[in-house]
Amino acid sequence: MDRRTFTKLFAGMITAASLPTQLQAKALIGAQSSFFKALEQKPWLLGYLGTTESSLSGDIKIVHGKIPSDLRGNFFRNGPANHNIGSDRFAHWFDAPGMVQRFAFSDAGVHHHGRLIETKRNVAETKANRILFSGFGTYGAELTSGGSANALSPGNISLLDHAGDLLALWEGGSPHIINPETLETEGIKSWSDETIGLPFGAHPRKDQDGSLWNIGYSVNPAALILYHISADGVLQQTHILPQTATPMVHDFMITATKIIIVAPPYTAVNPEGKAFVDLFEWQNQQPAEVMVIDKADLNSVVKLEIEPFWVYHFGNAYDISSSEIGFDFALHDDPTFMTQDAVAVMDGSWDGTVSAASLYVQARLNLNTKTLHLDKRPELGQVEFIQTDARQNLSAHQYALLLAQPEGVEGFGFDRLLLVDRTSGLTSSFDVGKTEILEEHLIVPKPNSVDAFWVIGTSLDWQKGTTHLSVYEGAHLSDGPIMKAELDLALPLGLHGTWIPL
Numbered sequence: 001m002d003r004r005t006f007t008k009l010f011a012g013m014i015t016a017a018s019l020p021t022q023l024q025a026k027a028l029i030g031a032q033s034s035f036f037k038a039l040e041q042k043p044w045l046l047g048y049l050g051t052t053e054s055s056l057s058g059d060i061k062i063v064h065g066k067i068p069s070d071l072r073g074n075f076f077r078n079g080p081a082n083h084n085i086g087s088d089r090f091a092h093w094f095d096a097p098g099m100v101q102r103f104a105f106s107d108a109g110v111h112h113h114g115r116l117i118e119t120k121r122n123v124a125e126t127k128a129n130r131i132l133f134s135g136f137g138t139y140g141a142e143l144t145s146g147g148s149a150n151a152l153s154p155g156n157i158s159l160l161d162h163a164g165d166l167l168a169l170w171e172g173g174s175p176h177i178i179n180p181e182t183l184e185t186e187g188i189k190s191w192s193d194e195t196i197g198l199p200f201g202a203h204p205r206k207d208q209d210g211s212l213w214n215i216g217y218s219v220n221p222a223a224l225i226l227y228h229i230s231a232d233g234v235l236q237q238t239h240i241l242p243q244t245a246t247p248m249v250h251d252f253m254i255t256a257t258k259i260i261i262v263a264p265p266y267t268a269v270n271p272e273g274k275a276f277v278d279l280f281e282w283q284n285q286q287p288a289e290v291m292v293i294d295k296a297d298l299n300s301v302v303k304l305e306i307e308p309f310w311v312y313h314f315g316n317a318y319d320i321s322s323s324e325i326g327f328d329f330a331l332h333d334d335p336t337f338m339t340q341d342a343v344a345v346m347d348g349s350w351d352g353t354v355s356a357a358s359l360y361v362q363a364r365l366n367l368n369t370k371t372l373h374l375d376k377r378p379e380l381g382q383v384e385f386i387q388t389d390a391r392q393n394l395s396a397h398q399y400a401l402l403l404a405q406p407e408g409v410e411g412f413g414f415d416r417l418l419l420v421d422r423t424s425g426l427t428s429s430f431d432v433g434k435t436e437i438l439e440e441h442l443i444v445p446k447p448n449s450v451d452a453f454w455v456i457g458t459s460l461d462w463q464k465g466t467t468h469l470s471v472y473e474g475a476h477l478s479d480g481p482i483m484k485a486e487l488d489l490a491l492p493l494g495l496h497g498t499w500i501p502l
């Protein structure tokens with residue numbers, strides 16, 4: 001698409017943003033008091049209490065084992081953190097201002113620092129000591145949806161290390177640049193004048209040449225946007241896929257030759273929706289659409305219609321042949337975790353009922369027959385936060401790392417680390433115990449090895465009120481952590497992170 005057409009299609013969008021303009025009233029006041037009341041009965045809600053601080057630095061001690069001598073670097077995590085601002089409380093888990101948590105691994109041990117991501121919105125709401133803007137799932141008569149997408153960003157989903165920048169990603173607007181040393185927010189990452197403020201997804205995919213692909217989903221105008229950014233951080237290409245009704249697309253995949261977008265039948269058909277999520281409607285009688293795009297010619301799109309399912313996160317995709325693609329992901333029956341559970345946990349009313357199954361699935365897509373074969377693993381339990389080894393990107397990867405909840409959910413979250421060996425079909429796992437809730441764990445490649453790795457991640461011990469940082473040997477996950485450190489802070493349960501080696 002040429003520059004003029006791109007600009008024309010998106011003219012006005014930067015101010016229109018992707019949020020509804022007609023907001024209806026819903027009292028926010030009350031959610032905070034009901035949450036605190038529920039917290040007395042459900043201590044695991046500590047993970048969703050949030051912090052009121054803009055900077056966190058706790059005392060962290062190694063309580064088991066030691067840091068491997070060749071594991072040096074920084075583990076960064078992002079997630080919604082300041083759930084309460086003054087007497088207001090965000091109505092949805094995804095809405096609070098983002099905070100970066102950094103765990104630095106050095107010869108001196110582990111050091112922790114957390115800092116509010118200083119987006120325009122987060123700074124304004126902190127200063128005002130109240131919620132000012134509507135969001136993904138929060139709305140109210142006193143709140144505004146006005147301003148640009150970038151002005152509305154809490155910057156709270158994920159982190160990306162690319163071309164020397166550490167970027168905090170949301171999905172409604174542009175990334176924010178984070179100083180990896182001070183954790184200060186240094187401004188908005190502008191890929192170009194045309195794309196600043198446009199939706200930019202939270203899960204970009206790195207290609208074999210180090211370049212980056214990403215998508216964004218835009219409600220108004222209805223479109224999917226493709227981005228291709230070079231290894232040195234220069235926007236190479238943008239491409240628009242017009243939509244009749246925009247699907248919510250949180251993640252996508254690439255292979256060596258293709259881009260794969262799965263568009264569930266969860267589309268923006270309610271222009272009168274109150275919060276952003278209310279614009280979308282789950283239409284389970286409709287198929288999901290798979291778009292397979294030729295990387296060499298973005299106008300070449302093969303479309304397939306499949307049985308509907310919902311997905312947040314994919315693992316890794318790869319070409320099996322010119323007409324077959326393999327990939328894995330966590331399949332959800334529908335998006336009710338997002339539309340119900342992630343709301344109920346914020347007012348404390350969540351009762352332990354998981355609204356939708358989420359299964360680990362290995363998939364095989366045939367472009368000749370236009371069919372998708374799903375190999376579901378329900379015996380592994382509820383799963384999410386899938387990770388794969390970046391060294392095996394775009395090839396048939398051996399391992400999928402997942403958070404799992406094998407025996408029904410007692411608290412809102414996962415307590416089993418699960419490693420699936422896709423070659424043998426065998427799994428290994430480690431249970432952290434019923435008083436801990438796991439956050440996303442990462443596969444961290446060992447230096448000077450082609451396939452060995454550590455597993456690194458955090459968990460909240462809601463009984464002790466501490467956050468645990470653990471390192472596991474990838475080949476011996478079930479032996480438990482080889483290093484465990486305890487931070488004397490109950491960090492808010494977050495979303496995605498990244499490891500940057502020294």
Ligand SMILES: [Fe+2]
Pocket residue numbers: 157202203250312313495496
């Ligand atoms: Fe995500």
